[in-house]
Amino acid sequence: MNNPVFVALDTPDIGHAQALAGQLRPHVGGLKLGLEFFMANGPDGVRRMAGLGLPIFLDLKLHDIPNTVAGALRSLIPLAPAIINVHASGGRAMLAASRAACPPPARLIAVTVLTSLDAADLKEVGLADGPEAEVARLAALARSEGLDGVVCSASEVAALRSTWPDGLLVVPGIRPEGAAIGDQKRVMTARAAIAAGASLLVVGRPITAAPDPAAAAAAIAASLAA
Numbered sequence: 001m002n003n004p005v006f007v008a009l010d011t012p013d014i015g016h017a018q019a020l021a022g023q024l025r026p027h028v029g030g031l032k033l034g035l036e037f038f039m040a041n042g043p044d045g046v047r048r049m050a051g052l053g054l055p056i057f058l059d060l061k062l063h064d065i066p067n068t069v070a071g072a073l074r075s076l077i078p079l080a081p082a083i084i085n086v087h088a089s090g091g092r093a094m095l096a097a098s099r100a101a102c103p104p105p106a107r108l109i110a111v112t113v114l115t116s117l118d119a120a121d122l123k124e125v126g127l128a129d130g131p132e133a134e135v136a137r138l139a140a141l142a143r144s145e146g147l148d149g150v151v152c153s154a155s156e157v158a159a160l161r162s163t164w165p166d167g168l169l170v171v172p173g174i175r176p177e178g179a180a181i182g183d184q185k186r187v188m189t190a191r192a193a194i195a196a197g198a199s200l201l202v203v204g205r206p207i208t209a210a211p212d213p214a215a216a217a218a219a220i221a222a223s224l225a226a
Contacts, residue, residue, distance in 0.1 A: 003029035006057050008204030012040030021052050027217035030055035032202050046079045055082035061111050063087035066097035073101040083107045088138035095145040107168055109149045110142035115173030132156055154188030161197030172202040191223045
Protein backbone atom coordinates (compact mmCIF):
# COMPACT_ATOMS: atom_id res chain seq x y z
CA MET A 1 0.00 0.00 0.00
CA ASN A 2 1.51 3.29 -1.09
CA ASN A 3 -0.04 5.46 1.62
CA PRO A 4 0.01 3.79 5.06
CA VAL A 5 -2.32 6.33 6.72
CA PHE A 6 -5.85 5.21 7.63
CA VAL A 7 -7.97 8.09 8.87
CA ALA A 8 -10.15 7.35 11.90
CA LEU A 9 -13.68 8.59 11.19
CA ASP A 10 -14.93 8.46 14.76
CA THR A 11 -18.31 10.09 14.30
CA PRO A 12 -21.91 8.84 14.42
CA ASP A 13 -22.84 11.22 11.58
CA ILE A 14 -22.52 9.32 8.32
CA GLY A 15 -23.00 12.47 6.26
CA HIS A 16 -20.06 14.07 8.02
CA ALA A 17 -18.00 10.88 7.63
CA GLN A 18 -18.72 10.75 3.90
CA ALA A 19 -17.89 14.41 3.43
CA LEU A 20 -14.60 14.02 5.30
CA ALA A 21 -13.69 10.87 3.39
CA GLY A 22 -14.39 12.65 0.12
CA GLN A 23 -12.02 15.46 1.07
CA LEU A 24 -9.35 13.09 2.35
CA ARG A 25 -9.42 10.42 -0.33
CA PRO A 26 -6.42 11.83 -2.26
CA HIS A 27 -4.31 12.01 0.90
CA VAL A 28 -4.99 8.77 2.85
CA GLY A 29 -4.69 5.07 2.16
CA GLY A 30 -7.85 3.92 3.89
CA LEU A 31 -10.65 4.56 6.38
CA LYS A 32 -10.92 3.30 9.95
CA LEU A 33 -14.48 2.85 11.19
CA GLY A 34 -14.86 2.16 14.90
CA LEU A 35 -17.52 1.55 17.49
CA GLU A 36 -18.91 5.09 17.51
CA PHE A 37 -19.59 4.95 13.78
CA PHE A 38 -20.76 1.33 13.74
CA MET A 39 -23.19 1.65 16.65
CA ALA A 40 -24.88 4.60 14.94
CA ASN A 41 -24.88 3.35 11.36
CA GLY A 42 -24.47 -0.43 11.43
CA PRO A 43 -23.53 -2.64 8.49
CA ASP A 44 -25.29 -0.39 5.98
CA GLY A 45 -23.10 2.52 7.07
CA VAL A 46 -19.99 0.42 6.41
CA ARG A 47 -21.29 -0.48 2.95
CA ARG A 48 -21.94 3.17 2.16
CA MET A 49 -18.43 4.18 3.24
CA ALA A 50 -16.91 1.33 1.24
CA GLY A 51 -18.60 2.80 -1.82
CA LEU A 52 -16.05 5.61 -1.71
CA GLY A 53 -13.44 3.14 -2.92
CA LEU A 54 -10.97 3.16 -0.03
CA PRO A 55 -10.02 0.07 2.03
CA ILE A 56 -11.89 -0.22 5.33
CA PHE A 57 -10.35 -1.10 8.68
CA LEU A 58 -13.33 -2.21 10.76
CA ASP A 59 -12.08 -1.42 14.26
CA LEU A 60 -14.62 -3.11 16.55
CA LYS A 61 -12.10 -4.75 18.94
CA LEU A 62 -14.22 -7.86 19.45
CA HIS A 63 -13.77 -9.51 22.86
CA ASP A 64 -16.10 -12.22 24.14
CA ILE A 65 -16.29 -16.00 24.42
CA PRO A 66 -14.86 -17.81 21.37
CA ASN A 67 -18.21 -18.85 19.90
CA THR A 68 -19.65 -15.33 20.13
CA VAL A 69 -16.63 -13.65 18.55
CA ALA A 70 -16.50 -16.21 15.76
CA GLY A 71 -20.19 -15.65 15.05
CA ALA A 72 -19.75 -11.89 15.04
CA LEU A 73 -16.88 -12.18 12.57
CA ARG A 74 -18.92 -14.41 10.26
CA SER A 75 -21.61 -11.72 10.29
CA LEU A 76 -19.11 -8.97 9.48
CA ILE A 77 -17.07 -10.68 6.75
CA PRO A 78 -19.74 -10.03 4.05
CA LEU A 79 -18.99 -6.31 4.52
CA ALA A 80 -15.59 -7.06 2.93
CA PRO A 81 -13.35 -5.16 5.38
CA ALA A 82 -9.71 -5.05 4.41
CA ILE A 83 -8.78 -5.34 8.10
CA ILE A 84 -10.78 -6.37 11.16
CA ASN A 85 -9.69 -6.79 14.77
CA VAL A 86 -10.25 -8.62 18.03
CA HIS A 87 -8.67 -8.26 21.47
CA ALA A 88 -5.64 -10.50 21.98
CA SER A 89 -6.48 -10.65 25.68
CA GLY A 90 -9.53 -12.75 24.76
CA GLY A 91 -7.15 -15.70 24.92
CA ARG A 92 -5.87 -18.51 22.73
CA ALA A 93 -9.21 -20.24 22.12
CA MET A 94 -10.88 -16.98 21.13
CA LEU A 95 -8.04 -16.13 18.75
CA ALA A 96 -8.17 -19.58 17.17
CA ALA A 97 -11.93 -19.34 16.69
CA SER A 98 -11.51 -15.86 15.23
CA ARG A 99 -8.92 -17.06 12.74
CA ALA A 100 -11.17 -19.90 11.62
CA ALA A 101 -14.10 -17.49 11.13
CA CYS A 102 -12.15 -14.85 9.21
CA PRO A 103 -10.78 -16.13 5.89
CA PRO A 104 -8.69 -14.10 3.45
CA PRO A 105 -8.70 -11.59 1.91
CA ALA A 106 -9.75 -9.91 5.18
CA ARG A 107 -6.73 -9.47 7.42
CA LEU A 108 -7.33 -10.32 11.06
CA ILE A 109 -5.31 -8.46 13.67
CA ALA A 110 -5.36 -8.39 17.47
CA VAL A 111 -5.34 -5.40 19.80
CA THR A 112 -2.54 -5.68 22.37
CA VAL A 113 -2.50 -2.73 24.80
CA LEU A 114 -4.57 0.37 24.03
CA THR A 115 -2.53 3.51 23.41
CA SER A 116 -4.60 5.30 26.06
CA LEU A 117 -2.98 3.11 28.74
CA ASP A 118 0.43 3.40 30.39
CA ALA A 119 2.29 1.36 33.00
CA ALA A 120 0.32 2.86 35.89
CA ASP A 121 -2.99 2.00 34.22
CA LEU A 122 -1.90 -1.58 33.60
CA LYS A 123 -0.74 -1.98 37.18
CA GLU A 124 -4.21 -0.96 38.40
CA VAL A 125 -5.73 -3.89 36.50
CA GLY A 126 -3.15 -6.40 37.71
CA LEU A 127 -0.59 -6.23 34.89
CA ALA A 128 2.58 -5.18 36.63
CA ASP A 129 5.13 -5.82 33.87
CA GLY A 130 4.35 -2.68 31.85
CA PRO A 131 3.18 -2.10 28.28
CA GLU A 132 6.26 -3.45 26.48
CA ALA A 133 6.15 -6.86 28.14
CA GLU A 134 2.37 -7.15 27.82
CA VAL A 135 2.43 -6.19 24.14
CA ALA A 136 5.18 -8.71 23.42
CA ARG A 137 3.28 -11.47 25.23
CA LEU A 138 -0.01 -10.80 23.46
CA ALA A 139 1.61 -10.37 20.05
CA ALA A 140 3.35 -13.74 20.42
CA LEU A 141 0.00 -15.32 21.27
CA ALA A 142 -1.68 -13.75 18.24
CA ARG A 143 1.14 -14.84 15.95
CA SER A 144 1.02 -18.39 17.27
CA GLU A 145 -2.67 -18.60 16.32
CA GLY A 146 -2.04 -17.44 12.77
CA LEU A 147 -3.33 -13.87 12.95
CA ASP A 148 -1.99 -11.42 10.41
CA GLY A 149 -0.70 -8.87 12.89
CA VAL A 150 -1.49 -6.68 15.87
CA VAL A 151 -2.39 -3.19 16.96
CA CYS A 152 0.32 -1.70 19.18
CA SER A 153 1.75 1.69 20.02
CA ALA A 154 4.77 3.08 18.20
CA SER A 155 6.77 2.55 21.39
CA GLU A 156 6.61 -1.22 20.93
CA VAL A 157 6.66 -1.51 17.16
CA ALA A 158 10.44 -1.76 16.68
CA ALA A 159 10.73 -4.69 19.09
CA LEU A 160 7.79 -6.46 17.45
CA ARG A 161 9.16 -5.89 13.95
CA SER A 162 12.39 -7.61 14.94
CA THR A 163 10.49 -10.77 15.89
CA TRP A 164 7.65 -10.62 13.34
CA PRO A 165 9.18 -9.41 10.06
CA ASP A 166 6.05 -9.95 7.97
CA GLY A 167 3.45 -8.99 10.59
CA LEU A 168 0.86 -6.31 9.91
CA LEU A 169 1.72 -3.83 12.67
CA VAL A 170 -1.00 -1.19 12.94
CA VAL A 171 -0.13 1.84 15.04
CA PRO A 172 -2.63 4.37 16.42
CA GLY A 173 -1.71 7.24 18.73
CA ILE A 174 -0.02 9.15 15.90
CA ARG A 175 0.48 12.84 16.61
CA PRO A 176 2.31 15.52 14.60
CA GLU A 177 5.18 17.22 16.40
CA GLY A 178 3.79 19.55 19.07
CA ALA A 179 0.17 18.44 18.67
CA ALA A 180 -2.11 17.86 21.65
CA ILE A 181 -2.12 14.19 22.64
CA GLY A 182 -5.68 14.19 24.05
CA ASP A 183 -6.50 10.90 25.77
CA GLN A 184 -3.52 9.08 24.26
CA LYS A 185 -0.43 8.28 26.32
CA ARG A 186 1.97 6.30 24.12
CA VAL A 187 2.33 8.48 21.01
CA MET A 188 4.80 9.19 18.19
CA THR A 189 4.99 11.14 14.95
CA ALA A 190 3.99 9.40 11.72
CA ARG A 191 7.49 9.47 10.28
CA ALA A 192 9.09 8.08 13.44
CA ALA A 193 6.50 5.28 13.66
CA ILE A 194 7.11 4.19 10.07
CA ALA A 195 10.87 4.33 10.64
CA ALA A 196 10.41 2.09 13.68
CA GLY A 197 8.62 -0.53 11.60
CA ALA A 198 4.91 0.29 11.52
CA SER A 199 2.95 -1.12 8.58
CA LEU A 200 -0.08 1.15 8.86
CA LEU A 201 -0.86 4.27 10.87
CA VAL A 202 -4.26 5.22 12.29
CA VAL A 203 -4.70 8.97 12.57
CA GLY A 204 -7.90 10.55 13.85
CA ARG A 205 -8.23 13.93 15.51
CA PRO A 206 -4.99 15.45 14.15
CA ILE A 207 -6.71 15.19 10.75
CA THR A 208 -10.45 15.23 11.42
CA ALA A 209 -10.39 18.05 14.00
CA ALA A 210 -7.97 20.22 12.01
CA PRO A 211 -9.25 23.50 10.53
CA ASP A 212 -8.40 22.05 7.10
CA PRO A 213 -8.53 18.23 7.32
CA ALA A 214 -7.28 17.71 3.76
CA ALA A 215 -4.25 19.93 4.37
CA ALA A 216 -3.51 18.12 7.63
CA ALA A 217 -3.66 14.74 5.92
CA ALA A 218 -1.53 15.98 3.04
CA ALA A 219 1.08 17.25 5.50
CA ILE A 220 1.29 13.86 7.21
CA ALA A 221 1.61 12.11 3.85
CA ALA A 222 4.33 14.57 2.83
CA SER A 223 6.24 13.93 6.06
CA LEU A 224 6.42 10.25 5.13
CA ALA A 225 7.66 10.97 1.62
CA ALA A 226 10.38 13.38 2.76
